[in-house]
Amino acid sequence: MKQSHLFTKTQKENPAGEISINAQYLIRAGFVDKLSSGIYTFLPLGLRVVKKIQDIVRNEMDALGAQEILMPSLHPKENWETTGRWDVEEMYKIDGEPYGLGWTHEEIVTPLLKKFILSGKDLPKAVYQIQTKFRNEPRAKSGLLRGREFVMKDLYSFHENQDDLDDYYEQVKEAYFKVYNSLGLGEITYLTLASGGTFSKYSHEFQTITNAGEDIIYICPKCKLATNKEVFDGKCPQCGSTNLEEKKAIEVGNIFKLGTKYTAPFAFNGQNGSPLVMGCYGIGITRLLGTVVETMNDTKGMIWPQSIAPFAIHLIQIDGGDESVAPKGEELYDILQKEGFEVLYDNRGEKTVGEKLNDADLIGIPLRIIISKKTLAEDSVELKERKEEKSSLVKIKELVNQLKENAK
């Protein structure tokens, strides 16, 4: 995409009223726009990242054999009355109509699956969706980390017995770590014990260490296991060690053995007449996006991992008033696109060199390529990774091969 065409612009100043790094950088770089507290528009650069995170999550869910569906946001009152949750504070309700807005979907997915699961042969089954959720959130102050409207992946599984749920639950754990690894968050994301509810002692959260986090966790370095402060009793529940690290962290996923909590009220029973056993598994897509920004940035801006960067390459044309540079830039832009690279091409004529380089640092595309009169004098371009200080000159005729080598 040509930057001259992109309708968004960067801002030099931090937006008023935003205290989180993710909101500051995402707004300044034109990835999102704040409509109201906890409510954001995704602009072209931001939406590209959202879609890439969705694709990574979708691939892992498909690999689990889960089937993608799309459930509504308007939820009938009667579904929520069946489970006694109509009056929870999380739910926005429609004025004068018998609908609430979906902040989770157990009350919808359970009677839905009941229509189709008619015998033990149909089990186990798992379905998921990637969908906009709404949540009456009094403390919407952390940018994309805690919103009133956000994109989530929610997966639900149904099993004939606890053993089968336990097996599937372990598979989901692995799938979740594959997601965090793909995003470059694997090293700082911990499986974390959290409160379990009626049917198991603990549930599991996935917590990513960052000072922007609102949770406190205690990490056992030996077990690589964390415990949420809410259930922490001073020692690692696995090895008993008291030598733990206290960290602030953000919850980037949770998985929950629900048992029969929702299948019982809907009389969703198995062959033996007792309710099926159910699990639910959430990942906040837009929260993950905010978490990546919180954990991958410097004073100049964001630093996207290749896997979810809005573009792979930021090609910057610096002509210094020389008209011979632009055609070479256009040519290289076309070549790179034909070779399958996603390129943001800064062909803006009215910007200074400094403005262009500052924008590139702020936007944070992993690889910067400068084409200028100076580099062209060497038949070259200048390559620089966003996360590195040093740059190098590469001959234009060798560029595509080198980029392909690097991508391996």
Next chain:
Amino acid sequence: MKQSHLFTKTQKENPAGEISINAQYLIRAGFVDKLSSGIYTFLPLGLRVVKKIQDIVRNEMDALGAQEILMPSLHPKENWETTGRWDVEEMYKIDGEPYGLGWTHEEIVTPLLKKFILSGKDLPKAVYQIQTKFRNEPRAKSGLLRGREFVMKDLYSFHENQDDLDDYYEQVKEAYFKVYNSLGLGEITYLTLASGGTFSKYSHEFQTITNAGEDIIYICPKCKLATNKEVFDGKCPQCGSTNLEEKKAIEVGNIFKLGTKYTAPFAFNGQNGSPLVMGCYGIGITRLLGTVVETMNDTKGMIWPQSIAPFAIHLIQIDGGDESVAPKGEELYDILQKEGFEVLYDNRGEKTVGEKLNDADLIGIPLRIIISKKTLAEDSVELKERKEEKSSLVKIKELVNQLKENAK
């Protein structure tokens, strides 16, 4: 996908309370589930179709140079008060909170673009989104044709003057017909004059002829132009002919020259100090899906066009108790998938031949391939197009080449 894995099942009986063909067939075939009046879940087969329609529309929007964004559904009251539309009946409001649910986005997109369009050099600009809309709809009775929650593409364009809007408007018209042509609706979809509002005599709708339609249009066969009953005065507004055909039709798109109706209240002004000129352009994605079902079906079920079929091929294994058929079916399924075909593979053991063929007709995938003991005796499979009566035997070793020929 293996049909034994798919969690949905077909139903023999029409669902109670659904009078429209699209809802009846889509529910019976397991494409959608009705949660409440005008509120549907998209099941795996249905969601695949939704995504394909989205992709077709997205490609045409991108070709227009429009930039994709994703605006929120929770709309602040103050935005709608600015234009005096806070109290329109279409809008669901949140109980006790200053939000309405988006049924259109002029009140959001206008102040958004105002932030970024700072000079005449930034014009024209167009943005679009593909998003879930909510609409307080008293008459939600036509399946996907008129819902309370539905997926829509909405495009908005901003221009310095009327001429520029007029040019863009004509480009959008062409893009819309490309969409309808891709879906096989081009021949029965008419550009239709409808009421225009303050800034132009007419707006334009795109109306697809079907008895399920709730609109009445008058088609001039000579001009290939229709007029909506709401603005019809007995003759073709273009050629004056009174020899017109009256038809029932469903509105599958509308485009509107808004003039300064929304730019003025938000003081979104151009260089000369007067408000910019704006256009808006909508296509209901899920309504299009319903329209395709209404116009492409027979007494046995749906007949999907190749472009948006949930799968390109329905491979049906009929073993008649012979264990040698299944491995050959599996093998063919793998080969077809490796060759890049999207295949639904009916490998279900418990179904009779009749049940399988009835399901295939109901689901309506364009090409059916039967592999059975009888066809294998000829080293062949049986090919039949959903829309044709006759079938033919094709040698397995020639199958892939023939399919690729057909796909050209």
